[in-house]
Amino acid sequence: MKIVIIGGGPGGYVAAIRAAHLGAEVTLIENKFLGGTCLNVGCIPTKVLLHTTELLDVLKNDAKELGITVSGYEADWKTLQKRKTKIIKKLVGGVKALLKNNTITQIMGTGVFLNDHQIKVSYNNNQDEISKDEEVIDFDFAIIATGSKPVILPIPGSVHPDVITSDAALSLEAVPESLCIIGGGVIGCEFATIYNAFGCKVTIIEMLPDIVATMDRDIVKPLKDKLIKDGVEIFTRTKVESIKEGPDGLAVTTSSQAGEKIVTAQKVLLSVGRKPELSTLELEKAGIKTERGAIKVNQKMQTNKPHIYAVGDCNGGVMLAHVASAQGIFAVETIVGIRSQIDFKTIPYCVYTKPELAGVGLTEAEAREAGYDVKVGNFPMAVNGKAMIIGETTGLVKYVTDAATGEILGLHMAGPRATDLIVEGALAIHLEATVAELKSTIHAHPTVGESLMEAAHAVKSESIHMMR
Known part of the structure; x- marks a missing residue:
């Protein structure tokens, strides 16, 4: 049984390993980096930075009460960036080793569908030990796990180089003096915590009535109170109208029931969610249907082509790494006939x-x-x-x-x-x-x-x- 998986993130590489466990011949295609968004520009690097902010918070607010006299300390952004890179490299190397250990064929390149049983791979230039530019791979089953990318709102001025996404926010060369975050969801609040701890003046602008709107109000309130106490300005029920370059940085014009307000910041972080990444797949050649920009799947993660599955962010469901991994395992077990289930509750x-x-x-x-x-x-x-x-x-x-x-x-x-x-x-x-x-x-x-x-x-x- 030949299974081809497009995407080496938490959905794809976990599915590949499980398929190998079950005796399948597995090929994994990844066009950027193993581990996907999660390991490289998402879950892992943000948590590395957040761990340091926890320690900074203790030093700033709790050290004396805990019996620790601190004569002085310095937050070193560049050293933290090196630690982040080291951890990412170790985890990605671990994924690569696991794939090799499970005799999974790894291809660094871009996979596109030729039809519903063939994928053409264009190899990356840095692919080791490859003498050809492209290859056609036949498959019995395919699993699409191409993940997602940040949503860019069509706000006038959003193409300015100092308007960044979460990817860039993880690797800035230096901490800006001020940062305006458009979007008060999970990603926005985590970056607000990080940059505020490093001395940056942070403002959050959120259209909805509250930050982290998907979670229970009683547990969100302590976070909101802490952010405000630490100096983060939060404007809810507020819409961003435009972003313009001004004498003191970027001028973010907002509107709300209270009227127009301009927030000035050195950098603006767009943090309004993510959308499925399907741009390179040429799904139409395989006859795979999409709906509202995502691959349409049934409860078994099957597309309208029953031998082709889509897991993780690309199917437009819950965009979380652990959900992608669970769906990847579920898809593989369904392919081989194991009675499996996912409890989405x-x-x-x-x-x-x-x-x-x-x-x-x-x-x-x-x-x-x-x-x-x-x-x-x-x-x-x-x-x-x-x-x-x-x-x-x-x-x-x-x-x-x-x-x-x-x-x-x-x-x-x-x-x-x-x-x-x-x-x-x-x-x-x-x-x-x-x-x-x-x-x-x-x-x-x-x-x-x-x-x-x-x-x-x-x-x-x-x-x-x-x-x-």
Whole structure:
């Protein structure tokens, strides 16, 4: 069985390895870099930078209380950039080694469909040990995993060289004095945290009523309060009208109910989302249908050509690396006839700011809109012993439950370790666990994880460590 995979990101390389495990002959085609956006210009590099901002926050705000006298420190952007590059190189090298270990044919080049059973590959100039420019590959099955690219809004002035996307924001030679971020979603808030920690004056402009609009309002509030406290200006329900070069940098003209406002910044970061990357595939030659700029797939990740699958960002679904990987495994297992499943109710959403945000399942608003008789339980991090010990008491744990059955519909967290602990909520929802089952599960002490048990007790106002 010959499987060709186009795209070497979290969807593509994970699918390739799983296919090799199952005995397929696998060819993986990648036109830019193994690991895709996630490893190179997304998840990994942003978290490298964010980890340093956490340490800077401790030095600035908590060191004295923690018993550390700091006579002086300096944030070294260039050294941090070198560390980021080192980690990326190590992880990408690890992917390459895994592919080799699983006897997967790796091709660095651009793949285009000739028909629904052939792909033509144009090799990159730096492809090692290749004496030809292109090759035609026959396949029994194909998996498209080409990912996504940043959305560029048609704002007048958005083509200015100092108007950048998240890709460029990760590798600026120096920290600008000021940065205007258009878009207050996950990416925008993470970059606001990074650049603010390095002394940059940051402004966020968001069209929607609040930042990180997809997450539960109760866990977003602690983040918004912290950003404002740290000096980040946030304008919501605000539209960007134009970007022009002015005497002091770029002048970003905005409009809202309060009227027109001009924000001046050295750099402007466009952070309004991403869209599927399909530009080089020539899908029409294989007869593959698209819908609203994404490859149309069914619940099995199949396109309208049943032997061709599309996973990850390119199919227009949830654009997260862990979703792409899950879809890649699911597609391969479907191809070989293994009964497999993906529980889309258990997708964790994470924001790696301080406090960290994480959520899985329905928000309170979504549950009420769906018609549930909702009962919630909240437990503040300020009461958690481990949170006190590490000096991160901002935030809370919140359960959204069905009042009639006690079933957990959603878990939402703001605070330390939230992005690590959210897996407990994902597993609970997958197993259709109830609040009673969470309450009766012993949690280790002292841990931040205890707060999940306490919040479960709080659904019925029975939290042990909260005043009634």
